[in-house]
Amino acid sequence: MEQLLQHLVNAIILGSTYALLGIGLTFIFGIMRVVNFAHGELYTFGAYMVYLFSVILGVNFLLAIAIAIVLGVLLGAAIEYTLLRKLRGADVDTTMLVMIGAWIIMQNGEQLIWSGVAKSIPTPFPEEPLSLGLVSVAWSRVFVFVVAIALIILAQTIIQRTRLGKAMRATFQDRDTAALMGININVIYLATFALGSGLASAAGALLGPIFIVMPTMGNLAVLKAFAIVILGGLGNMKGAAIGGFVLALVEEFGAGYVSSGYRDAMGFLLIILVLMVKPTGLFARSERIG
């Protein structure tokens, strides 16, 4: 029972960052129809930026995370502007190939700059875990959970409550009509990619200090993000949030009760199963964003 609860708590904390990753990816796909293979690299980028600012430059830990998120947003905007803008209207496969190219360049760039040696980032939180009756949680993980949930709510608010978000939702429904209504599609695409990238970077910035930071950490992250997005249905943000938690639960319990070696395989088996049974994802009722 204790073990079960502990797994559950771990899964919920991990799930919050998975949700962050998944929402960013599904958002980009939903609006831009781009399968963003560079998503995992933005995740890695976020982690390295925290390392750079917090460990090398000695900036305050919390500030370093904020800087990493902002830089992730800027990098996303730069990628959209340089690589994707010219490919407006190209098919999914074409943009996918370009993003795979970007992914290779970024990952090897990281390898070149930071070398393949794993880095760890110390956190300013107390070593003593937070004890909640039967289970205990490290404070650094509590922090990750709180920030991740806050960011998810922030992203949701931007999409549901702001003018920009309204324009994004309109573009999602019908790009051409939205353009006819005077929405500047280029701005929307730029904002979409930047926001999605910022979320990925945030996930990396939050998880980096908990795990270790290395150039290849993005590979599994991007594949898991795909798994999450498929679970929720491509382009479905609520689905992606739930998908993130589902994947974390399956992984955590799979690793705990079946086999820890196959931890990372759980997600992929889940995708294959979901697509066999319900190809539109678990939570897709109709195609809409928000």
Place this chain on the structure above:
Amino acid sequence: MTTTMQWLFVAALAGLPLVMHDQYFFHVLIMMGIFTIGAMSLNLLLGYTGQLSLGHVAFFGIGAYTSALVSLGFDIQITETYTFVLAPKPAWFSLICSVTLAGLCGWFIGKLSFRVRGAYFVIVTISFAEVVRLVALNWVDLTEGPMALNNIPPLATALPGFDSGPLQRKIVNYYIVLGVAVFSFLVIKRIIQSRLGRAMVALRENEALAKSVGIDVTRYLVLAAIASAAIAGAAGGLYAHYVRIVDPDVFLFIYTVTMVIMVVSGGKGTLAGPVVGGVIFGLLPEFLRGHTVPEVQWMIYGALMILIVYFLPQGIVPAVNKWWTAYRSKRDQVVATNVSLGRNPQEQEG
């Protein structure tokens, strides 16, 4: 490229051992050949049926592991009392096994994944490759996991009288790879020119229309997947017997990317495309090796991929063909006759 040119190209490759006596040179050509075979098989799916399969390395890896395990022998404990034991088999037999098993996996995965299209299909295929990689990594009793399968018997010793020196062995391996490559090319060519090939192209161009004229879409897609997987399995088998060590890294996504770059740069949906792409991207790392570190080399790969998508979206072979037909049509009216015969010069001559 006409048939004559194709045979001249093969003859030139076959004649290389007469003039070159460098072991490393042949090593590069062998690896290039193995990946070109992989790229040709991927082209069946990516180029002709239009399905972007990013899990292709799974079939390559399954081929490599099957070949390695069958030639080394293995045992699997099925129940407490019963253990399945396979004695080591000759290398040529294990190569056939790898083709067969990869083909079977192609059938299975095709059946499963062709229920979905587009981005979903891409992600299912990646997932499949990842699952297979994790199985290879974790099923240590069978695959030795990260410790890798070592001392895989080479194919080259299967031919008597050739086993004299390292250069000799390289050359025998070279001919084996060349032979398999030519055979695969002919098989693919035969498929493309058959009813199956026409059905594949039809459903690539317009799936709904293809369906409406009575083409059983799923059936043809699965057939294409079987052929493609079997050839990729052959490439994997060759790899295992040549490198003689197989570890879970053969399933790395980057190998799929290499094959995709070869197909896309050469020209997807053309017969010569993967060969041209395979030669370029098989030799490029060797040219870059002396000048840069591997990271920069990969970055150049990535940049080239982006540039190709921007500037040569159809690939090199169609671009050259286009230029060539334009040149010829100026000289005489060959194109006009081709059109009146209902032939599409780009499809036929690629």
